[in-house]
């Protein structure tokens with residue numbers, strides 16, 4: 001059964017832009033027990049955060065989903 005408890009962060013506060021900005025999700029590292037993603041501001045490309053998941057990336061989805 002697949003769980004969706006890690007909600008996709010679509011907007012994070014960017015200190016450079018001084019506003020909540022849409023983010024791009026990038027696969028940063030492949031770990032032995034999961035995947036480490038980073039979120040970068042879609043405007044200025046600053047790193048705004050990261051996320052570690054234990055699940056494989058969903059290949060059916062676009063890597064960059066911005067509403």
Ligand SMILES: [Zn+2]
Nearest residue numbers: 014017041044
């Ligand atoms: Zn920014």
